[in-house]
Amino acid sequence: xxxxxFGAPLVLAGLLALPAIWWLLRLTPPxxxxxxxxxxxxxxxxxxxxxxxxxxxxxxxxxRLLLAALVILALAAPILNPRESALxxxxxxxxxxxxxxxxxxxxDDRRSAAEDLIREAGExxxxxxxxxxxxxxxxxxxxxxxxxxxxxxxxxxxRPIASDRAxxxxxxxxxxGGQGGASLAYLSDGLDGGGMxxxxxxxxxxxxxxxxLYAPPVGTLAGLTRAENATDALVVDAVRPESETGPATYQxxxxxxxxxxxxxxxxxxxxxATTAQARFTIPVELRNDVARIERDGINDAASVRLVxxxxxxxxxxxxxxxxxxxxxxxxxxxxxxxxALEPFADLVRAGSADLGTAIPALVEQRPSVIVxxxxxxxxxxxxxxxxxxxxxxxxxxxxxxxxxxxxTAEDPLVPVRLxxxxxxxxxxxxxxxxxxxxxxxxxxxxxxxxxxxxxxxxRQILAEPSADLSDRTWASLADGTPIVTAAARGAGTIVLxxxxxxxxxxxxPISGAFVDMLRRIVSLSRGAVGTxxxxxxxxxxxxxxxxxxxxxxQPGPDIRPLVLADGAAPLPSLQNPPGLYGTAEGxxxxxxxxxxxxxxxxxxxxxxxxxxxxxxxxxxxxxxTPWLFAGAVALFALDALALLWLHGGFARLRRGFGRRAAxxxxxxxxxxxxxxxxxSERAHAQDTPSPAAMATQGLEGVDAARAIEAxxxxxxxxxxxxxxxxxxxxxxxxxxxxxxxxxxxxxxPGAPMAVDIATDELSFYxxxxxxxxxxxxxxxxxxxxxxxxxxxxxxxxxxxxxxDAMGDLSGQTVSAGQRRLRDILADLDIPxxxxxxxxxxxxxxxxxxxxxxxxxxxxxxxxxxxxxSADAEAxxxxxxDGVSSIMITSNDFASAWAVxxxxxxxxxxxxxxxxxxxxxxxxxxxxxxYVLTGNYKADQVHVPALLERLGQ
Numbered sequence: 001x002x003x004x005x006f007g008a009p010l011v012l013a014g015l016l017a018l019p020a021i022w023w024l025l026r027l028t029p030p031x032x033x034x035x036x037x038x039x040x041x042x043x044x045x046x047x048x049x050x051x052x053x054x055x056x057x058x059x060x061x062x063x064r065l066l067l068a069a070l071v072i073l074a075l076a077a078p079i080l081n082p083r084e085s086a087l088x089x090x091x092x093x094x095x096x097x098x099x100x101x102x103x104x105x106x107x108d109d110r111r112s113a114a115e116d117l118i119r120e121a122g123e124x125x126x127x128x129x130x131x132x133x134x135x136x137x138x139x140x141x142x143x144x145x146x147x148x149x150x151x152x153x154x155x156x157x158x159r160p161i162a163s164d165r166a167x168x169x170x171x172x173x174x175x176x177g178g179q180g181g182a183s184l185a186y187l188s189d190g191l192d193g194g195g196m197x198x199x200x201x202x203x204x205x206x207x208x209x210x211x212x213l214y215a216p217p218v219g220t221l222a223g224l225t226r227a228e229n230a231t232d233a234l235v236v237d238a239v240r241p242e243s244e245t246g247p248a249t250y251q252x253x254x255x256x257x258x259x260x261x262x263x264x265x266x267x268x269x270x271x272x273a274t275t276a277q278a279r280f281t282i283p284v285e286l287r288n289d290v291a292r293i294e295r296d297g298i299n300d301a302a303s304v305r306l307v308x309x310x311x312x313x314x315x316x317x318x319x320x321x322x323x324x325x326x327x328x329x330x331x332x333x334x335x336x337x338x339x340a341l342e343p344f345a346d347l348v349r350a351g352s353a354d355l356g357t358a359i360p361a362l363v364e365q366r367p368s369v370i371v372x373x374x375x376x377x378x379x380x381x382x383x384x385x386x387x388x389x390x391x392x393x394x395x396x397x398x399x400x401x402x403x404x405x406x407x408t409a410e411d412p413l414v415p416v417r418l419x420x421x422x423x424x425x426x427x428x429x430x431x432x433x434x435x436x437x438x439x440x441x442x443x444x445x446x447x448x449x450x451x452x453x454x455x456x457x458x459r460q461i462l463a464e465p466s467a468d469l470s471d472r473t474w475a476s477l478a479d480g481t482p483i484v485t486a487a488a489r490g491a492g493t494i495v496l497x498x499x500x501x502x503x504x505x506x507x508x509p510i511s512g513a514f515v516d517m518l519r520r521i522v523s524l525s526r527g528a529v530g531t532x533x534x535x536x537x538x539x540x541x542x543x544x545x546x547x548x549x550x551x552x553x554q555p556g557p558d559i560r561p562l563v564l565a566d567g568a569a570p571l572p573s574l575q576n577p578p579g580l581y582g583t584a585e586g587x588x589x590x591x592x593x594x595x596x597x598x599x600x601x602x603x604x605x606x607x608x609x610x611x612x613x614x615x616x617x618x619x620x621x622x623x624x625t626p627w628l629f630a631g632a633v634a635l636f637a638l639d640a641l642a643l644l645w646l647h648g649g650f651a652r653l654r655r656g657f658g659r660r661a662a663x664x665x666x667x668x669x670x671x672x673x674x675x676x677x678x679x680s681e682r683a684h685a686q687d688t689p690s691p692a693a694m695a696t697q698g699l700e701g702v703d704a705a706r707a708i709e710a711x712x713x714x715x716x717x718x719x720x721x722x723x724x725x726x727x728x729x730x731x732x733x734x735x736x737x738x739x740x741x742x743x744x745x746x747x748x749p750g751a752p753m754a755v756d757i758a759t760d761e762l763s764f765y766x767x768x769x770x771x772x773x774x775x776x777x778x779x780x781x782x783x784x785x786x787x788x789x790x791x792x793x794x795x796x797x798x799x800x801x802x803x804d805a806m807g808d809l810s811g812q813t814v815s816a817g818q819r820r821l822r823d824i825l826a827d828l829d830i831p832x833x834x835x836x837x838x839x840x841x842x843x844x845x846x847x848x849x850x851x852x853x854x855x856x857x858x859x860x861x862x863x864x865x866x867x868x869s870a871d872a873e874a875x876x877x878x879x880x881d882g883v884s885s886i887m888i889t890s891n892d893f894a895s896a897w898a899v900x901x902x903x904x905x906x907x908x909x910x911x912x913x914x915x916x917x918x919x920x921x922x923x924x925x926x927x928x929x930y931v932l933t934g935n936y937k938a939d940q941v942h943v944p945a946l947l948e949r950l951g952q
Contacts, residue, residue, distance in 0.1 A: 004079070004080055005078070005079050008076050011072060011075045011076040011077075012076050014072040014075070015069065015072055018065055018068060018069060021065060021068055022061060022065055060639070060642055063638060063639055063642070064639060066635060067632055067635040067636060067639065070629075070631050070635065071628075071629075071632050073624075073628050074624075074625050074628035074629045074632065078624040078625065078628070079624065080622040080623075086212055086612075086614065087121060087185075087210070087212075088209070088210050089181060089183050090124070091179075091180075091181035091182045092126060092127045092128070092129055092143045092176070092179070092183075093117065093121040093126050093127070093129070093182065093185065094128075094131065094176075094183065095117055095130050095149070095185050095187065096131040096169075096184065096187065097110065097133065097153075097156070098133050098134070098163045098165075098188050099132045099133060099134045099159055099163070099548075100133065100158070100159055100161060100162050100163035100189060100194070101159065101160050101161060101162065101300050101548070101592060102163075102189035102190065102191050102218075102300060102302070103134075103158045103163075103189045104299055104300040104301070104548050104549055105220070105221070105298065105299070105300055106216060107158050107548075109616040110187055110214075111153060111156070113214060113614075113616050114130075114153055114187055115153060118130070118149045119146065119150075121146050121149075121183075122145070122147065122150075126146075126183075127143035127144060127145065128144060128145070128146050129141055129142065129144075129149075129172065129182075130144075130149045130152050130153060131168050131171070132156055133163035133168040133194065134159040134161055134163045134164065134574075135159075135168070135574070136574050137171065139171070140152075141168075141171050141175045142175045143175070143176075157547075158300075158548030158549065159548050159574065159577070160301035160546045160548055160550065160572070160577050161301070161572050161573060161577060161592070162193060162194055162592075163189065163193070164194050164195065165194040165195050165198075165199035166195025166196075166199045167195070169198070169200075169202035169203055170202060172203075172206075173205065173206060176206060179206075180206060180207035180209075181207070181208070181209045182206060182208050182209065183208065184206070184208035184211045184212070184607060184609070185211075185214070186211070186212070186213050186214065186607070187616075188213065188214060188216075188602055190215050190216045190217065190218040190221075191218060191600065191601065191602060192600040192603055193600065196602070196603070196605075200605050200607060203607050203608065204607060206608065207608055207609075208607060208608055208609045209609060210609050211607040211609040211610065211611045211612070212611070212612050212613075212614060213605065213611045213613050213614070214613075214614050214615065215602050215613060216615070218241045219241075219248075221302075222238050222239065222248075222269075222276075222295065222302075223238060223239050223240075223303065223593045223597060223599060224236055224238050224252075224293060224294075224305040224591075224593065225237045225238060225593045225594065225597050226595045227293055227311065229284075229287050229311055229313035229344075230344075233280055233281045233282075234254065234265075234279070234282065234287045234293075235277060235279055235280075236252060236265070236267070236277065236278045236279075236280070237276075237277050237595070238269075238276050238277070238278070239274060239275050239593070239598065239599055240269055240274055240276075241274070241599040241601050242274050242598070242599065242600050242601065243601040244269070245271065245272050247268070247269060247270060248268075248269045249266050249267065250266070250267045250296070251266060251267070251295070251296040251297075252264065252266070252267050252278045252280075252295060252296065253294055253295075254290045254292075255290070255291060255292045255293070256289045256291050257289075259292070262280075262286050262289060263280045263282040263286065264280075265278040265279055265280045265281075266278060267295070284313055284346045287312075287313060288312045288313060291306070291307060292304060292305070292306055292307070292552075293305040293307070294550065299551075300548075300550060301546055301548070301550050301592045302593055303550065304546070304550045304578075304592075306546075306552075306578065306580060306591055307589055308580065308582075308588050308589040309586055309587070310523065310588075311589070313346050314345045314368040314369060314522050314523075314525055315345070315347075315366065315367040315368055315369075316341055316345045316346065316347050316348070316367060316368065316369045316370075316522060317347075317348050317350070317362040317365065317370045317371065318334050318337060318338070318347055318348070318373070319349075319359060319362070319371065319372050319373070319375065320332070320333050320373045320374070321333075321372070321374040321403045321404075321792070332502065333373035333399060333401065333501040334349075334371075334501065335502065336501055336502060336509040336510065337373065337501050339515075340514060340515040340519065341518055341519070341522065344519065344522075348362065348367065350362060352789060353788070353789035353790070353791075353792035353793045354785045354788065355375070355378060355379055355382045355785065355788065355829070356379035356380075356381040356382055356782065357381070358789075359378070359382035359385050360382065360384075363385045363386070363394075367394070368394065368522065368525040369394070369396075369522055370386065370389060370395070370396050371397045371398075371399070372396070372399070373398075373401070373500075373501045374399055374401025374402065374403050374500060374501070375398070375403060375404065375829055376401075376404045376405075376406055376407030376411075376830070377407055377826070377827060377828060378413065379781060379784075379788075379827065380781060381785075383412070386413055387412075387413075387490075389492065390489040390490045390492035390493075390494065391489075391490035391491060391492065392490070392492065393491035394525075395492055395493045395494075395522075395525040396413065396489075396492065396493070396494045396495070397495045397496075397521060398413070398414065398494070398495070398496045398497070399499070399501040400460065400499055400500060401500045401501075401831075402831035402832050402864075402865070403829055404418075404461060405461055405832065406831055406832040406833075413494060414494065415485045415487035415494045415495065415496050416464065416466065416469060416472055416482070416485045416487070416496070417463065417464040417466065418461055418462070418463060418464065419461070419463070434456035434458045435456060435457050435458075435477040435479055435481075436453065436455065436457075436477065437451040437456075437457065437475060437476075437483060437508065438477060438478050439451070444473075444475065445474055445520060445521075445524060446474050446475055446484070446517055446520055449513055449516045449517060450513065451475075451508075451511070451513040452511055452512070452513065454507070455507055455508050455511050456507060457483060457506040457508065458505060459499065459504075459506070460477075460483065460498045460499045460505065461499075462481060469482065469485075472486060473485050474495070482498060483497070483498050483508075484496070484497055484517070485498070493524075538563070539562070540561060540562045540564065540581035540582045540588055541562075541583070542555035542559045542561065542576075542579065542580075543555070543579070543580045543581055543582050543583060543587050544579050544580045545577045546577055546578040546579045547577075552580070555579070558574070559575065559576070559577065561581070562576055562581035562588065562590060564588070569588065569590050572590060572591075572592055576590065577590075578590050578592045706760075707761065709750075710753060710761075710764035710765065711764055712750070713749065713750040714747065714749050714750065714932070715749060715750045715752060715753045715764075715765060716734040716737065716738055716749055716752045716753075716767060716769065716928070717752065717753045717754070717765035717767070717768050718730035718731065718753075718754060718755065718770070718771075718894075719757055719768055720754050720755060720757075721770075721771060721773060721776040723773065723775065723776055726771055726776070729771070729894050729895060729898055729907075730752075730754075730769055731752055731754065732894070732897075732898035732899060732900065732906055733769075733895060733896070733898040734769060734894070734897065735898075735899060736897040736899035736905075736921075737897040737921065737924040737928070738750070738751070739899070739903075740921045740924070740925065741928060744925060745925065745929070747928070747929075747932070753765070755768060757779060757784075757787055758779070758780060758783040762786060762787070762795060763795065765795070766795065766796065766931050767795070767796045767797075767798060767931045768787075768790070768795065768796070768797045768798065769798050769800065769893070770797055770798065770799050771894060772799055772800065772801040772802060772817050772820055772821050772824070773802045773817060773820070774816035774817050774819070774820050778820070778823060778824075781827065784824065784827045784828060785827075788827075788828050788829055791828070791830075791885035792885070794885075795885065796885055796886070796887065796931045797885070797886055797887070798888075798889075798893070798927065799821060799824075799886070799887065799888045799889070800854075800889055800892060800894060801815075801818055801821050801888065801890040802816075802890070802892075803815030803817035803818055803890060818890075821888070828886075830864075831864050831865065832864070832865045833862045833863065833865060833886070833888065834862065834864075834865040834866075835861065835863075836860070836862075836863055837866075838850065840863065842861075842863065842926055842927070842930045843926070844926075845925075845926040845927075845929040845930040845933065846926050846929040847922040847926055849922060851919075851923075852889065852891065852923040852926075852927075853896070853916055853919050853920050853923060854889065854891030854892045854895065854897075854920045855891065855892040855893075855896040855909050855910065856890070856891045856892050856909075856910055857910060857911070857916065858890075858891070859890040859891045860889070861887060861888070861891075861923075862886075862888040863884040863887055864884040864885065864886060883930060883934050887927065891920075893920065893924060895907040896909060896916075896917055896920035897920065897921065897924055
């Protein structure tokens with residue numbers, strides 16, 4: 001009927017039934033309206049004349065007739081502007097069908113168009129050659145009858161790989177054997193590639209009589225090219241065809257291995273841009289569970305990005321033995337480690353300086369790697385936690401430093417036995433010049449990392465020679481001594497760098513090789529597929545592969561293992577489709593698009609005959625069936641409303657609403673009152689701080705009154721030893737020193753405070769005076785761990801030992817007090833010590849002094865040893881990197897400072913000369929000023945004044 005056709009024209013005979021329907025509707029009256037009458041009204045209408053039933057209104061009858069007509073027309077499948085015949089000529093028909101990844105989005109329309117062409121060829125008695133461009137050489141392209149071609153088409157499916165048009169055209173040319181006059185119908189996916197130019201040249205050689213091209217729009221195509229688990233988000237890169245320049249936004253979903261949605265993110269293409277980036281701002285714990293990222297509602301292989309274990313952002317825990325005051329950016333052991341790992345790992349730091357609690361807490365966070373930077377002594381709780389971490393497959397990375405070098409105890413958490421002390425230029429084990437790092441051996445896990453020639457090491461900790469030392473060496477110096485060693489421990493690994501993590505012992509940490517080494521260690525940690533950086537060829541069996549609709553399915557018998565050469569995977573193919581290769585314990589993801597993939601639209605083609613362009617599906621033709629059904633549904637709704645009105649339904653609804661309005665209003669009012677009351681209670685509850693809120697501010701278990709008293713002003717503190725006489729001497733001594741400081745300086749300290757190191761908060765006090773007596777009870781491990789944390793957080797402990805003068809701390813002849821000190825220091829992570837040198841800031845902090853006497857004068861004052869700079873001899877004060885966390889003497893400072901309630905000295909000094917007590921007070925002032933102000937006296941601005949006074 002002109003531009004209108006019907007798929008089922010016989011159904012139109014149903015229109016003849018419309019008069020009968022009209023007659024039935026006219027004879028059927030509407031249902032009588034029911035009304036409630038009072039009794040008197042009923043009596044008035046007892047006697048009534050006989051009436052005939054009313055008929056349906058004319059407009060209701062017309063409405064129902066129109067409804068019936070629309071249903072009949074819809075069942076007849078009307079189509080506006082139907083397609084005309086596509087084929088001409090009488091030669092064979094070639095249907096070349098793209099079934100690559102881009103065909104999955106409209107595969108049904110593509111197959112429907114191919115069916116129409118094949119059926120039309122069958123009606124004309126012409127043979128059909130069906131060519132699928134994403135199949136291998138085994139695909140039969142020989143001309144067959146239409147019925148056989150339809151069977152092959154029904155078995156065809158989209159593939160998750162790119163089409164190879166050149167190979168498909170070559171197979172077709174070989175089958176046709178130069179026979180010309182064929183009708184060529186190319187059903188493309190709208191994208192360029194797959195050897196399109198070579199395929200077009202081969203097709204032109206067939207001299208087709210006609211050419212039909214199906215080229216769908218590619219505006220909605222977009223492929224995911226990269227997924228990175230970045231520092232703050234999961235970042236996904238995408239690309240779209242170059243022909244698209246308008247803005248477009250799509251939704252991406254992140255799914256776990258059970259296909260549960262973890263997060264969503266928009267993928268927005270800007271105007272004129274062919275690339276875009278989406279960011280999933282979800283916690284790292286959830287990001288590590290991501291197994292698949294896909295476009296919402298799209299089922300092609302390019303819209304999916306599979307990830308494997310190497311995608312998981314490793315959690316790396318960092319622990320430093322450096323004190324808080326020493327943690328200056330470029331001098332901190334963790335600075336270079338953080339800069340190297342931060343871009344691709346989730347870094348967590350110890351929440352407390354108390355290693356006995358901090359390390360077990362870090363292990364509970366399940367990191368892949370724990371890094372210990374210059375920690376010599378570990379508490380028992382930390383050692384047990386690290387042993388469990390290693391047994392469960394963790395990786396422990398340790399860096400040497402002064403503390404590890406000073407440790408005399410046998411350390412079980414190192415891969416090799418270490419020699420005591422350190423090897424340094426000018427030391428007992430000295431070099432004539434700094435040593436370079438030797439090239440990395442091929443068998444080392446660091447293989448492939450190039451160390452620059454200017455990387456040198458001037459200090460290191462040596463490993464004891466052993467039979468297996470070479471097997472445990474990952475990197476060594478030019479002289480053969482190991483610089484990085486490792487050993488398996490349980491299911492885990494211990495790695496030791498025999499130099500520091502900052503640039504004082506070596507310039508390795510400021511080189512790119514250091515970054516590569518750390519990243520290699522992290523990539524080899526628990527959960528990684530061991531193919532990164534490898535040079536050998538590796539074969540991984542197929543675990544799950546992707547089908548044409550981007551679903552992961554069991555691999556078929558024709559899927560081959562994935563061969564990785566030099567750590568790189570081959571391009572996806574029918575034998576290696578995108579998917580997961582390996583086992584459930586560890587696998588490698590193979591994705592369709594590479595990071596530099598480009599999508600180009602199909603260019604203008606020359607197929608040897610004039611090209612007629614057609615569209616898939618019903619483009620150009622309009623199916624009126626859904627519109628007619630929609631109109632019928634709308635008329636049915638109008639009919640229902642009309643019946644409701646005629647039967648008085650609206651009036652009953654109004655009366656029912658009136659009866660229910662009052663109870664509903666009452667319920668609403670009560671609900672609002674209850675909500676207001678609850679909100680008031682919550683507001684009142686928020687005015688009262690909870691214990692949990694106080695705990696979040698670090699005040700849990702702290703006496704508030706004592707904390708206020710300790711922080712209102714500066715207080716000197718002493719450790720309670722349990723001996724009342726000793727504690728009284730400490731109190732009197734610090735009281736006398738505080739009075740002297742107030743009289744000589746701008747500082748006015750408060751009264752000295754006693755501290756129980758096992759329970760009291762230590763961070764309120766800048767210095768702790770700790771008298772060591774052999775008769776005092778030994779502190780607990782927990783108490784010593786708290787002191788160690790206090791020292792790492794910037795506090796200083798002054799140990800005053802009972803007994804003989806402090807000579808060489810490593811000497812064999814010691815007093816009982818010194819033996820007790822050794823027991824305490826054995827559980828503390830401290831660096832090497834030295835007597836205060838003449839150029840130390842401590843000798844010039846307030847008074848210029850060359851010794852630090854107390855009641856006695858025979859002992860040196862020991863502090864952390866400093867690394868001397870090149871210009872140390874030319875400077876009057878050597879600049880350390882902060883304040884020494886430990887001082888040791890046996891000069892009995894407290895007795896020299898002690899005064900009673902009348903301000904009289906309690907104890908005499910060894911020397912009757914009163915200047916000794918004056919110098920003891922000056923020593924105390926210098927110690928306090930040094931602790932409070934650090935190394936400011938070493939600044940260049942003080943040099944002229946210091947030189948002048950030293951000259952005097």
